[in-house]
Amino acid sequence: MRIHIVDAFTDRPFAGNPAGVLLLDGGFPDDAWMQDVAREVNHAETAFAHPMSRGGEADWALRWFTPVTEVAMCGHATLATAHVLNTTGAHRGPVRFATRSGVLRADSAEDGSLTLDFPTAPLTAAAVPPGLDDALGAAVLSAFDTGPDVGDLLVEVADEETVHALRPDLPSLAAHSTRGIIATARAADPARGYDFVSRCFFPNVGIDEDPVTGSAHTALAPYWSERLGRTVLTGLQASSRSGRIRTEVRGARTLLHGHAVTVIAGDLVAEPGA
DSSP states (O other), X not given: OEEEEEEESOSSTTSSEEEEEEEOSSSOOOHHHHHHHHHHHOSSXXXXXXXXXXXXXXXXXXXXXXXXXEESOOHHHHHHHHHHHHHHTSSOSOEEEEETTEEEEEEEOTTSXXXXXXXXXXXXXXXXXXXXXXXXXXXXXXXXXXXTTTOEXXXXXXXHHHHHHOOOOHHHHGGGOSSEXXXXXXXXXXXXXXXXXXXXXXXXXXXXXXXXXXHHHHHHHHHHHHHHTOSEEEEEEOSSSOEEEEEEEXXXXXXXXXXXXEEEEEEOOOOTTO
């Protein structure tokens, strides 16, 4: 069984967000086996996909596992899966994925870039939880719930410098959301090529800091589009690996644009049931 390690939301190796990708011949194996594989890969997510019957609403079924649990939505591993399908010839052209978050679509362009069509996260203003400032290590200006699929608390802090300087207390941070915290601020200088900056901390699903998070941008895009008055924006996720995502809000759907690079392709010899 072939396994690929793909860096997503980047056009060069060793940047962006790495994901494991396994294309399966039949249905999904036992959940415990997929969790073991994800733990072994030990990246933020490992994606498992298998082809579906022709003529249905989707072409491939897709699931995502962190090293400790299955998640309801993942952008970068979806981008990585679409990249593997295109580069290996397993699927050509637009691909529709059946997932726990509904049908997600990925389109490829001639330059190798990919566009994901995801549901826009519903943002609901929330009170800043007591103790969050201390756990995050910065004053929170406002907070928003991102809905059940994303499961994060989106918080705005004072400025871009504050986002870069965050050193959160992760065990304390875990008490304040289902999955984690998205910390964001307006870009200090849009001439640098991005409109807002973010970092994402997900201790509840075994990810201290996610390098580049597609699903978070389904919340970041509408948040900053409303404030900046534009539907097309570029976000910088300021992790140590870093990555940029161009976003486009289209009402109930948000488009996420990016590249991906295969870094490793090899054989997984531990077969299901072995």
